[in-house]
Amino acid sequence: QVQVVDSGGGLVQAGDSLRLSCAASGRTFSNYAMGWFRQAPGKEREFVAAITWNNATTYYTYYSDSVKGRFTGSRDNAKNTVYLQMNSLKPEDTAVYYCAARTSFYRGNWAEPEVYHYWGQGTQVTVSP
Numbered sequence: 001q002v003q004v005v006d007s008g009g010g011l012v013q014a015g016d017s018l019r020l021s022c023a024a025s026g027r028t029f030s031n032y033a034m035g036w037f038r039q040a041p042g043k044e045r046e047f048v049a050a051i052t053w054n055n056a057t058t059y060y061t062y063y064s065d066s067v068k069g070r071f072t073g074s075r076d077n078a079k080n081t082v083y084l085q086m087n088s089l090k091p092e093d094t095a096v097y098y099c100a101a102r103t104s105f106y107r108g109n110w111a112e113p114e115v116y117h118y119w120g121q122g123t124q125v126t127v128s129p
Contacts, residue, residue, distance in 0.1 A: 001118075002024055002026050002032075002103060002118045003024065003025040004022060004023075004025075004099055004101050004118045004120040005099075006021065006022045006099035006120035006123050007020070007022075007123055008020040008021045009096075009097060009123030009125045009126075011126045011128065012089055012125075012126070012127055012128070013127070013128050013129075014091055014127055014128065015088060016089050016127070017085070017086060017088075017089065018089065018125060019083055019084065020036070020084040020086065020099070020125075021081055021082075022036075022082045022084075022099030022120060023080055024082075024118070025080065026080070029077055030053070032053075033050065033051070033053060033101070033102040033110065034082040034099065035047070035049070035099070035101075035102070035116050036048040036097060036098070036099055036100075037100060038096065038097045038098065038125075039095055043095075045098070046064065047110070047111035047113075048063070048064055048067055048097070049061060049067065049084060050062040050110035051073040051082050061074075062111075067093075070086065071085065071087070072084070072087075084097070090127060091127045091129050093127050094127050095124075096123065096124050096125075097122065097123050097124075097125050098122045100113070100119045100120070101116060101118045102115055103117055103118070
């Protein structure tokens, strides 16, 4: 069983920045693919970013069109943690943000929630106009 704990949300103004963190348990964290999703009230869960396997020094990131150029995903395998740096926040970014982990090999669409095995509890991000 892998535990995923996401944190770092808060209330900010439009144009501000926030950094979300996600810590996952397990001795093979470097092999995990990590995803970020968000869900706004009354809407379906939406893909935000994916940070896939680290091959010694390389990892790959994927973003939804709505956040590309503003959000940056990264990972620190020594800390079993991934981050989502969110810049130039907009009111439409307001949502509960969830971190998710996939612990086995996969090639495909990282934007599908079904790809991920374990989920965090979510952290609220609120962006005021």
